[in-house]
Amino acid sequence: MTIDVDAVLVASSERVPAPAGRASGNLLAPFTPWLSTLAILLLWTAVSAGGLIGPRALPSPFDVLAAAWELTANGRLPAALVASLARVLAGTALGLVLGLGAGLLAGYYRVGEMVVDRPLQMLRAVPFNALVPLFIVAFGIGELMKVSLIAVGVLVPIYLNTFAGVRNVDSKLVEVGLVYRVPQRLIASKILFLGALPSILTGLRFSLAIAWIALVTSETVNTNAGVGYILAQAQRFVRTDQVFLCIVIYALLGILTDYLVRRLEGRLLAWRKSYDGR
Amino acid sequence: MALANEAVARPRSVSLDVHAVSHAYDLEGRVLDVLDGIELAVRPGEFVALLGPSGSGKSTLLRLAAGLERPRAGALLEDGQPITAPDPSRILVFQDPTLFPWRTVWWNVATGLEARGLLAKHRHRVDDALALVKLETFANAYPHQLSGGMAQRVAIARALVNDPQLLLLDEPFGKLDSLTRLSMQNELLSLWQKVGFTALLVTHDVEEALLLANRVIVFSDRPARIVAEIAVDKPHPRRRDDPELVELRRAVLATLGISADV
Numbered sequence: 250m251t252i253d254v255d256a257v258l259v260a261s262s263e264r265v266p267a268p269a270g271r272a273s274g275n276l277l278a279p280f281t282p283w284l285s286t287l288a289i290l291l292l293w294t295a296v297s298a299g300g301l302i303g304p305r306a307l308p309s310p311f312d313v314l315a316a317a318w319e320l321t322a323n324g325r326l327p328a329a330l331v332a333s334l335a336r337v338l339a340g341t342a343l344g345l346v347l348g349l350g351a352g353l354l355a356g357y358y359r360v361g362e363m364v365v366d367r368p369l370q371m372l373r374a375v376p377f378n379a380l381v382p383l384f385i386v387a388f389g390i391g392e393l394m395k396v397s398l399i400a401v402g403v404l405v406p407i408y409l410n411t412f413a414g415v416r417n418v419d420s421k422l423v424e425v426g427l428v429y430r431v432p433q434r435l436i437a438s439k440i441l442f443l444g445a446l447p448s449i450l451t452g453l454r455f456s457l458a459i460a461w462i463a464l465v466t467s468e469t470v471n472t473n474a475g476v477g478y479i480l481a482q483a484q485r486f487v488r489t490d491q492v493f494l495c496i497v498i499y500a501l502l503g504i505l506t507d508y509l510v511r512r513l514e515g516r517l518l519a520w521r522k523s524y525d526g527r
Numbered sequence: 528m529a530l531a532n533e534a535v536a537r538p539r540s541v542s543l544d545v546h547a548v549s550h551a552y553d554l555e556g557r558v559l560d561v562l563d564g565i566e567l568a569v570r571p572g573e574f575v576a577l578l579g580p581s582g583s584g585k586s587t588l589l590r591l592a593a594g595l596e597r598p599r600a601g602a603l604l605e606d607g608q609p610i611t612a613p614d615p616s617r618i619l620v621f622q623d624p625t626l627f628p629w630r631t632v633w634w635n636v637a638t639g640l641e642a643r644g645l646l647a648k649h650r651h652r653v654d655d656a657l658a659l660v661k662l663e664t665f666a667n668a669y670p671h672q673l674s675g676g677m678a679q680r681v682a683i684a685r686a687l688v689n690d691p692q693l694l695l696l697d698e699p700f701g702k703l704d705s706l707t708r709l710s711m712q713n714e715l716l717s718l719w720q721k722v723g724f725t726a727l728l729v730t731h732d733v734e735e736a737l738l739l740a741n742r743v744i745v746f747s748d749r750p751a752r753i754v755a756e757i758a759v760d761k762p763h764p765r766r767r768d769d770p771e772l773v774e775l776r777r778a779v780l781a782t783l784g785i786s787a788d789v
Contacts, residue, residue, distance in 0.1 A: 421625045430615055
């Protein structure tokens with residue numbers, strides 16, 4: 250009798266693990282998020298073909314494609330992409346290392362918080378493009394200034410989210426670590442860091458978005474290579490098709506980095522179950 | 528059977544002595560007295576339940592016994608040795624399962640062995656502990672995929688894998704639904720009988736205390752003193768509607784200042 254009751258109780262309290270993702274029976278499903286983008290492209294084509302707005306102000310998508318071909322054929326676009334990507338990578342790497350380091354320092358240690366938090370909160374309050382004149386004075390008008398500007402832009406969001414992430418880890422989880430005699434260094438790396446990871450990855454996404462903005466800002470100053478240089482030249486010679494091309498390139502690069510972070514989140518945060526919309 | 532043999536080789540339970548322990552917290556400059564001269568001797572292998580009004584400091588006593596905090600006055604001894612820091616021989620099970628959400632069930636249970644560098648040689652102990660709480664098929668599940676009762680069983684397995692000689696349970700079933708709670712009480716009881724650890728259980732549930740414990744200690748309001756000590760000399764398993772237990776329940780409720788005609 251008792252055994253029977255127990256079996257029923259256990260069965261009713263146990264749930265089969267939920268499926269990992271949403272079932273998608275539709276082959277077109279991966280493309281549905283792009284439908285609205287496609288609609289905008291079609292609208293763009295229609296409006297430019299209608300002739301209400303001249304190609305000077307609004308080149309058609311085909312003009313932009315032609316510009317892309319022209320700049321690729323003469324080698325300017327590939328060279329510009331390499332130069333811009335190198336800047337972004339260098340600045341982002343520097344900013345991430347510094348921001349993550351400062352965030353962990355401030356998160357783990359109250360002394361660390363006292364040292365780094367106030368200056369970084371002040372830095373956060375300053376729009377980073379206001380730093381351009383200062384950086385020109387400090388670092389000149391070369392690559393160092395550009396990379397530093399990107400690094401500072403990147404540093405702030407990753408710092409804020411790392412710090413907040415560590416401090417939001419449930420203190421009970423740390424106590425579990427203490428009860429089981431987990432060494433301090435493992436409490437830091439296996440409890441606090443992993444607990445902060447969702448927040449850190451959110452910070453990473455903000456940081457990378459800012460990296461591209463900082464790149465554009467930095468490339469408006471004395472540039473002779475890079476996507477920003479093409480943009481500046483195109484503006485001077487009223488090549489609206491090239492202006493549009495540069496904007497599209499920035500958009501695509503932004504989407505690409507966002508996609509990469511999402512993939513990273515999917516891998517690193519597979520343990521999480523969160524609301525994914527109705 | 529393997530467990531019984533091991534029990535011979537390694538003492539499975541310890542005594543816990545609480546000598547004149549008082550404790551207080553600083554709360555925004557004010558001193559909040561929590562425990563006031565607690566005297567308690569728990570024999571090896573004994574199952575003791577702590578009852579008392581909420582906020583009376585029952586959990587604080589467990590934290591002191593776990594070594595998470597040091598008392599302001601008095602001493603706590605484990606087999607005669609002063610308790611100064613957490614130790615794997617004394618494991619505290621919280622009211623919430625507090626599993627690491629990013630670790631699978633198996634790795635959550637492995638936490639203590641991993642921390643002490645014993646995991647490589649003792650992987651089978653993780654499997655054994657999961658089998659004890661009947662969750663071996665959920666080894667690779669993540670905590671969010673578990674029900675409340677299953678998660679709490681994982682937390683208990685995480686404690687048992689360390690061969691604790693003293694299990695400190697802080698309202699471990701307080702947040703479970705009443706049916707799950709009944710089956711978890713039976714499971715805890717059979718684990719205690721099988722493994723033979725000393726158990727100190729904090730609970731709000733008078734019936735739970737009387738069903739499980741050899742002895743029930745009743746705390747007063749904060750700052751807590753021991754107001755009653757009730758021996759429950761009934762063999763396990765006990766029946767909820769046993770007339771003697773019903774009578775004891777009446778007595779315990781009276782010490783808590785609650786009319787027993789409920």
